[in-house]
Amino acid sequence: MATPAVSGVEVKIVNSNKGKGLFACQEFKKGDVIFEEVPLVSSQFLWNEFYKYHACEFCLKSLETAEKMAQRLASIPTLTLPQSQNCLVRPEFQVHCPHCQVTYCSKECQEMAWNQYHRTLCMGPSRGDESHPLGILQAAWRNIHFPPESCSIMLLTKMIAMVKQANDPAAVLKTFSQFTNSTVNEEQQIMHKLLGSKFRAQLETLRSLVMQTLYDEQIPQWFTSEGFQSLFALIGRNGQGIGTSSISVWCQNCDAMDLPDDERASLDDFIDQLYIDLEKESGTFLNCEGSGLYSMQSCCNHSCVPNAEVQFPHNCHKLQVVALENIAPGEEICVSYLDGCMLERSRHSRQKHLRDNYLFNCMCSKCQAQAGNPDVTSSEEEDEEDMEAEGT
Template identity: 25%
Template sequence: MASLNDNTAAEEYFNQLRRRCNGIQVKHNGTFGKGVYADSEFQEDELILKDEILVGIQHSSNKVDCLVCSFCFRFIGSIEKQIGRKLYFNNMGLSGCCGGASSSSNLHSLPQGVVTSLMNGEMALPHTDKFPLPSPLSCPGGCQEAFYCSGSCAEADWASSHSLLCTGERSESVSRDALGEFIKHSNETNDIFLLAAKAIAFTILRYRKLKAEHVNKQANQSVSKQSLLLEAWKPVSVGYKRRWWDCIALPDDVDPSDEGAFRTQIKDLARTSLELLKTAIFDKECEARIHLHQFDYNKYNSEMIPIFGRDLVVASPVEDYFLYIDDLPDAEKDKAEEITRPFLDALGDEYSDCCQGTAFFPLQSCMNHSCCPNAKAFKEKRDGQAVIIALRSISKNEEVTISYIDEELPYEERQALLADYGSLASALNVWKIHQLRNLNFLYANIRTQLVTAVYF
């Protein structure tokens, strides 16, 4: 099998992906690497493609503000439960949005008994029947950390990655204790490692499935396990650009003379995370064949664990609910607001927090940046899919480009935001790496629009 960096092999893979997206193709050029090109003409405002998430995570801090399906990121529970949970955590000072309850919510706090009744479904708000949400389903592995909107999402997540990353009693991880240590380390440092773990688990499980299918077929022509492994890596490996510690911009509070030490410490942080993950989910066969412990020397080191950190944003139905109340006829509105206004005031400015996270979108990850783009990328409001719309007419064979940043910002700000990109395709994410023991720097608000090859 060809190397995962082989252009022909990568293009064949993307051609399979684009079968659901007529009119585009992924090609390589000598300047910017991969790019997306129009295979037919597009008119202004025409849909170019929708790109589904391959792997994604909700930010750990966002989980206290939004209860969503751990697989498709759809909001679950009820409007009452969403509001009640947020107020409950606000009262405990645990709001993930701003590090605690907002000043406005402090001025309009509600009795804890009222909040608990709302969260537990013992109290109903007016007109919430217009915004039904799926009932939460617990993780089949019993971890009490993952919840789902349906049995199909629970099964799909279990089969694709969660069976190895579940901390519950039915977990198929090698060591639940080690997995707990890995998750703790990721939450204390950078939850991009959780996305990396999900991609690795996805690949391990896909490799096992491919191997089983090959054995069942009893093919006359033998296929090496290494070839099956490379095939399993392909969905994420095609996005490889640069190593994480090489592509992030130097924080403002780090002197340029200390850049080498900074990047070494970031690399060591990734190495520690990798060692914890290996102990948690790698069986002997995977460790023997993937050789992740040899990442400084492995000939595949530039092809392994390639992940793009792209914004995952799913709008909250709570915003739609309060807008609906506000649009009611005056008499009906006044009656409803007698009940809803105290809750809206208690929520404060963050009443409609979105689900926020990071995900890998296979096709959007190949799109290059332009300061004068011909297309615009945004996230589907309900399911987080990447949607690409033409900003103007696009000719056949013309490259489809998007802007990674707000084009209206001043030049200096745009240059700063693009510092992590170089010529690489990615989208903006802001990461915060906390002060770590034995580290000399506080890596605060590091902009890592691209997080590729987290461990390599």
């Protein structure tokens, strides 16, 4: 049965194996924004915050100006960006929680956070004190889940706080129940991937700390060993990575400028060199990073030949799903769960990554066309595995 959603798309059951999928109700041209969406809940990664990536506690907007962010990530304190008007960060609008001093990009974000979950999670003057119950939980998480991060314990705590603060807790629970659930065996595979081989003991440590801090009799099922594992698997399987950057927005706005040829060439050269400097100093960790739960985006299935992609053009947690090619009415909208490099690897490598991380075998047109290819791992992956073996 189809479920109407935002204009132009609908959620339908694909089949018993894939479950739900997102389908076009109208024609979309290449480059069209199919829909925009804000998450039900989102959270910055704790290690990302620990390493001084400054983001709005609610919407994850990068709080540094493009110039300040570039200076920090490139380790060039004197760096000056041209066309400074193309940076949309406005420090004068930023506000702090009066109790714990976490920062928000605006008064609106502060109020929404307080009304949804922050009244429960506010650490008051103890923020940063690892003797505070939430501080203990955050430190335990960092000791268990090292970078690169793929989810956050704080996403889970915000979900609990949202139920605790809600005028209608049942409605909030119903909203979270829409996300894909996993079998017990799949949950354990997800836990193993997220936390490592000792996940059972680590999961119990996290459960105990969360229970001591946030137990609520309205949702006792979330605090049992089985319920906590299911809740954790839900955010592990359905969480969408979020990346925000004031630098990238500045670059987009520079690209959109109508400039004389000589000025355009000079600006492009500057941006090219900037990214060389950024990558040399900070590698690929250039964004404020976190994850969120999105109602519509979570219904998009994977394809190794996606017809759409997820973008974060607003320097906040609001995402866009954008058409990569023309999409006809009735056609399923698919994104890639793999990054660009992984998409270029062999069928065997892609399938292995999808099984390990998302627990399914891809049957997209590309995988079916390559079904007769030898089960050979890509040379890039072999190199990575060799490096990992040398490091252990």
